[in-house]
Amino acid sequence: MHRHRYRKLDEQTLVITGATSGIGLATARRAMKSGARLVLAARNEEMLRQVCDEATACGTRAVSVVADVGEEADVERIVDTAVREFGGFDTWINNAGVVVFSELKDLPTEDHQRLFQTNYWGVVYGSHAAVRHFRQRPDGGTLINVASINAEMPVPILGAYSASKAAVKAFSDVLRMELANEGAPVRLTVIKPSGIATPISEHGRTHMGERGKVMPPLYDPELVAATILSAAQRYVRAVTIGETGKASTLAWNTVPSIMSRVVGWALPKAQSTGKPPMPTDNLHSAGEDGRVYLDDDHKGIRTSLTTRARLYPGVTLGLGIAAAAGVLALARAKR
Numbered sequence: 001m002h003r004h005r006y007r008k009l010d011e012q013t014l015v016i017t018g019a020t021s022g023i024g025l026a027t028a029r030r031a032m033k034s035g036a037r038l039v040l041a042a043r044n045e046e047m048l049r050q051v052c053d054e055a056t057a058c059g060t061r062a063v064s065v066v067a068d069v070g071e072e073a074d075v076e077r078i079v080d081t082a083v084r085e086f087g088g089f090d091t092w093i094n095n096a097g098v099v100v101f102s103e104l105k106d107l108p109t110e111d112h113q114r115l116f117q118t119n120y121w122g123v124v125y126g127s128h129a130a131v132r133h134f135r136q137r138p139d140g141g142t143l144i145n146v147a148s149i150n151a152e153m154p155v156p157i158l159g160a161y162s163a164s165k166a167a168v169k170a171f172s173d174v175l176r177m178e179l180a181n182e183g184a185p186v187r188l189t190v191i192k193p194s195g196i197a198t199p200i201s202e203h204g205r206t207h208m209g210e211r212g213k214v215m216p217p218l219y220d221p222e223l224v225a226a227t228i229l230s231a232a233q234r235y236v237r238a239v240t241i242g243e244t245g246k247a248s249t250l251a252w253n254t255v256p257s258i259m260s261r262v263v264g265w266a267l268p269k270a271q272s273t274g275k276p277p278m279p280t281d282n283l284h285s286a287g288e289d290g291r292v293y294l295d296d297d298h299k300g301i302r303t304s305l306t307t308r309a310r311l312y313p314g315v316t317l318g319l320g321i322a323a324a325a326g327v328l329a330l331a332r333a334k335r
Helices: 022-033 045-057 072-086 109-135 159-182 221-231 243-254 256-270 305-311 313-333
Strands: 013-017 037-042 062-066 091-094 141-146 186-193 238-241
Touching (some): 013 022, 013 109, 022 037, 022 045, 037 072, 045 062, 062 072, 091 109, 109 141, 109 159, 141 159, 141 221, 159 186, 186 221, 221 238, 238 243, 238 305, 243 256, 243 305, 305 313
Parallel strands (some): 013 037, 013 091, 037 062
């Protein structure tokens, strides 16, 4: 019977979807600096080539696959490429995602469906493809699905996005249970970022008559990338990135009626920019990629104590006990 075994990054081959922008690009760059071999998938062929060149300059190897994760045949080509070039892969990261800023009543069906095709079906196709591969490997593998805090706290204007991420979380939770029941050598982690300072708002389509934005405070994409790569090396069931997300979802689950009124009133205003829509977006086809950050002046909050505590609970507990002991010793010394 095959058993799952984690490896260091320099011993792994990683598949990353949505690898040419934001979280995916940050993850790819961190992974290549750690010596991981990479299979990078996105729709922007030119940017994929540039990221692969960066990997070569770092002394590791990367191959690219021009793919739309909303097409199952494209996802199968990612698997085929990984097997042909590296003999397989150890970790599959479902990161690709798109956003539409719109009230649900104004959202065209074709845009709603396209968003789900990428955000939900892309994860479904990628998860099934990865699990089939991992079942055949002596050491199994790790599946990492990027959801959002909006999976647990939906917000207006991002209604379709929230629904797609809730679907990703539910699908991932059920898949994890099924894999455990069959004893499959697969570990599945769900990443739930708070607002992140990526270009997603500029890449997103809008039906608001103006450019939308992700509500601040925003966290650094590098924090998400570091969390993803940590999950590729040690098991964690799910991680919420950022104190904002932890606090918001706690409040939503504790006082849902109050939070529903507050969020329903405040967030549409908070997501308004007053700026004209961008001339292009990446909903139905590849957009302008190559940036990790929204801009150089907005790189986001770089640390999260709650995220670190979730990733390293033993270390956090030890530091907490040591701090408490120090306070107690100081108090006794003052008597």
